[in-house]
Amino acid sequence: MNKKTIKLVLFLGIVSMISGLAIGAVNDIVSPIIAENDIKAEKANLELIFPGAEFSLVDYTDENGVVLAVYKAAGKGVIVKATGIGYSTSDPIIALFGFDTTGKCVDVKPLAQQETNGFGSKCFEEGNIKTLYVGKGLGDSADMIAGATLTSSAMRDMLAAAQTAFQEVQ
Numbered sequence: 001m002n003k004k005t006i007k008l009v010l011f012l013g014i015v016s017m018i019s020g021l022a023i024g025a026v027n028d029i030v031s032p033i034i035a036e037n038d039i040k041a042e043k044a045n046l047e048l049i050f051p052g053a054e055f056s057l058v059d060y061t062d063e064n065g066v067v068l069a070v071y072k073a074a075g076k077g078v079i080v081k082a083t084g085i086g087y088s089t090s091d092p093i094i095a096l097f098g099f100d101t102t103g104k105c106v107d108v109k110p111l112a113q114q115e116t117n118g119f120g121s122k123c124f125e126e127g128n129i130k131t132l133y134v135g136k137g138l139g140d141s142a143d144m145i146a147g148a149t150l151t152s153s154a155m156r157d158m159l160a161a162a163q164t165a166f167q168e169v170q
Contacts (some may be wrong), residue, residue: 034159042069049098049107052077058169066161068094070169077101078169080162081111084154086123088114093154103170104136105159113151120151150160 003007023084046055053073060070069081077100083092091114098107110124122128132142133155142159144152 001059010134031048045096045109045111046071046073048109049079049096055079060165060169061094062161062165066158067165070165072169073098077099077106078163078166079163082158082162086113086151086154087120087148088105088116090114092131093151093158095155095158097133097159099162101162103166105133105136105162108133109160113167115148116150120148123151123155136163137162 043055046053050073053076055071055073058070058072058078060067066082066084067080068083071079071081073079077098080097080099081092081094082097086093092112093110093115094112096107096109096111097105098109100106108129110129113121113124115121115123123132128145132145135158136142142152142156144156
């Protein structure tokens with residue numbers, strides 16, 4: 001190697017090191033802000049089911065990985081955040097299942113889904129949420145929607161996992 005190449009390699013190494021340190025410093029500054037905003041967004045979603053409740057995150061893990069989080073809503077019930085794979089295998093379904101203190105499902109709020117319009121997306125229409133999931137007690141299963149078998153199955157599995165989580169944290 002000649003002298004010019006060595007200088008260039010050293011210069012690039014120093015610039016890379018300084019850039020890495022700068023990125024690390026910025027990350028240290030913005031990480032708490034991002035985490036705080038995530039908590040605010042999650043709380044806003046929880047408020048959709050139990051407005052005005054005080055929420056506490058429960059330490060819970062299921063063996064299938066369907067339940068993402070469990071929250072107790074003081075004096076009102078439990079909210080379970082669950083995920084599943086419907087027809088769209090690249091984009092998971094994420095939904096909140098709210099249960100009153102007796103274990104009856106009082107609401108379901110889909111947070112993310114990319115299911116086929118007119119088929120799987122029917123599982124997330126307000127009228128279908130009310131007839132398929134709301135009012136289901138512990139051990140009750142949701143009905144299927146014709147033409148949306150994979151999405152219906154995913155939502156049914158998510159409801160069952162949410163019911164189990166409710167029972168285990170009560």
